[in-house]
Amino acid sequence: MISFILSSLKDWKIFFSRSRSWVVKGGWAITDQAFFSGANFLVNILLARWLPPKEYGAFVVALSVFYLLAGFHTAVITEPMMVFGAGKYREQFRKYFGMVRWGHWGVSVLIALGLGVAAWTFFQLDMFSMAEALFGLAVASPFLLLFWLTRRACYSQLSPIWAVVGSGINSVVIFSGAFLLWWSKLLSAFSGLILLGAAASIASLMLLLHFRPQFLRFTGNPTPAMVISEHRSYGSWILTAALFYSASNQVLQLLISIVLGLTASATVAAVMNLYRPINLLIGSLSLILLPTFSSWVKKGLSTEILRKHVLTAVALITIFILLYVTALTLFAKPLVNWIYAGKYGEHWELVGLIGLVTILNAIIGVFVIFLKAKTYTREVASIRALSAVISLPLAIPLMKILGIEGAFFAVIVGLIVCVIVTYRKSFS
Numbered sequence: 001m002i003s004f005i006l007s008s009l010k011d012w013k014i015f016f017s018r019s020r021s022w023v024v025k026g027g028w029a030i031t032d033q034a035f036f037s038g039a040n041f042l043v044n045i046l047l048a049r050w051l052p053p054k055e056y057g058a059f060v061v062a063l064s065v066f067y068l069l070a071g072f073h074t075a076v077i078t079e080p081m082m083v084f085g086a087g088k089y090r091e092q093f094r095k096y097f098g099m100v101r102w103g104h105w106g107v108s109v110l111i112a113l114g115l116g117v118a119a120w121t122f123f124q125l126d127m128f129s130m131a132e133a134l135f136g137l138a139v140a141s142p143f144l145l146l147f148w149l150t151r152r153a154c155y156s157q158l159s160p161i162w163a164v165v166g167s168g169i170n171s172v173v174i175f176s177g178a179f180l181l182w183w184s185k186l187l188s189a190f191s192g193l194i195l196l197g198a199a200a201s202i203a204s205l206m207l208l209l210h211f212r213p214q215f216l217r218f219t220g221n222p223t224p225a226m227v228i229s230e231h232r233s234y235g236s237w238i239l240t241a242a243l244f245y246s247a248s249n250q251v252l253q254l255l256i257s258i259v260l261g262l263t264a265s266a267t268v269a270a271v272m273n274l275y276r277p278i279n280l281l282i283g284s285l286s287l288i289l290l291p292t293f294s295s296w297v298k299k300g301l302s303t304e305i306l307r308k309h310v311l312t313a314v315a316l317i318t319i320f321i322l323l324y325v326t327a328l329t330l331f332a333k334p335l336v337n338w339i340y341a342g343k344y345g346e347h348w349e350l351v352g353l354i355g356l357v358t359i360l361n362a363i364i365g366v367f368v369i370f371l372k373a374k375t376y377t378r379e380v381a382s383i384r385a386l387s388a389v390i391s392l393p394l395a396i397p398l399m400k401i402l403g404i405e406g407a408f409f410a411v412i413v414g415l416i417v418c419v420i421v422t423y424r425k426s427f428s
Contacts, residue, residue, distance in 0.1 A: 032160055056269070116134075
């Protein structure tokens with residue numbers, strides 16, 4: 001096993017030595033992820049520490065609803081833009097990106113209206129914490145999605161340094177704004193979400209000034225009809241995969257709030273915050289692994305060599321995450337009590353369970369990236385569907401019996417099955 005890993009490491013070293021400029025861009029990608037995810041990590045920690053559990057729970061559930069709806073935006077707007085913007089329309093990017101921005105506003109308005117209707121419904125039910133959080137998110141969501149889009153545009157143009165600039169601006173505004181809201185005693189789920197939207201709008205404006213997208217007079221190729229058709233065609237399976245992935249993540253958070261209450265949702269989110277740094281690393285690696293795997297597939301490497309490389313990536317990532325999970329679990333109770341000033345400490349055992357979920361998700365994630373490199377998008381959708389179909393029906397009865405921990409036992413069962421299926425599909 002050791003000789004297998006050392007041999008594969010040698011192959012990776014040779015590959016990266018031949019791709020020095022690309023590795024530098026990968027470093028910028030990690031820095032961008034550090035700024036972007038770091039800001040979200042800190043604001044979640046601060047809100048969990050400063051807000052009452054019920055209000056922080058409303059903030060978490062509102063974000064879960066947003067991520068569920070944002071999957072549609074990612075599938076039909078953002079991911080196709082990264083593909084076509086980097087390839088087919090690279091020479092006409094200003095014009096193409098201008099069309100994509102119109103599509104962004106169309107989808108964003110629909111999402112904001114949906115969140116607004118949900119906020120009004122909760123208000124009528126006298127659930128004011130949820131109503132307030134959802135209303136804040138309805139206002140902020142178009143700008144949050146715009147920032148996601150403009151950051152990814154930087155990668156489609158192979159300019160990750162501009163993504164770093166945008167994420168840096170976003171972080172500064174969030175950090176300073178959170179402190180000012182706390183100092184003035186105005187911090188709430190509503191104001192926290194408005195702050196995220198304001199920071200995203202400022203960062204997006206800076207990136208848009210860099211790209212200078214065309215807004216009107218779209219003559220010649222590409223035409224709006226061409227762009228709509230291509231985005232719809234590409235996004236169909238990706239949307240299906242995103243919906244099922246959200247079903248096994250965001251919907252689970254909603255189920256926890258419905259079955260066990262907002263305080264339980266706040267507890268889960270507080271523990272999951274501890275894994276945001278490792279999720280940052282996984283997110284950064286995905287930006288590196290996808291082009292790497294794609295390059296190997298295009299070179300026509302044999303299935304056995306591809307299996308060797310992919311399994312090496314899985315092994316290295318798993319070992320690293322396992323070390324993180326082990327250290328976190330050993331010091332879970334004092335760490336949770338210290339970070340959250342004594343709140344949420346009674347569920348410190350969740351740290352180990354969520355750690356196992358993180359490991360299994362990372363393994364599946366590497367295989368999914370490999371399937372995307374092979375353009376097997378239908379298989380990706382089927383894997384995400386399998387996870388949701390197994391986990392969600394088990395979650396409610398297990399929560400009734402075991403409480404919060406039961407929800408994650410259901411997720412673990414689904415993920416173990418998906419690891420086996422994903423491995424088989426990757427090399428069949």
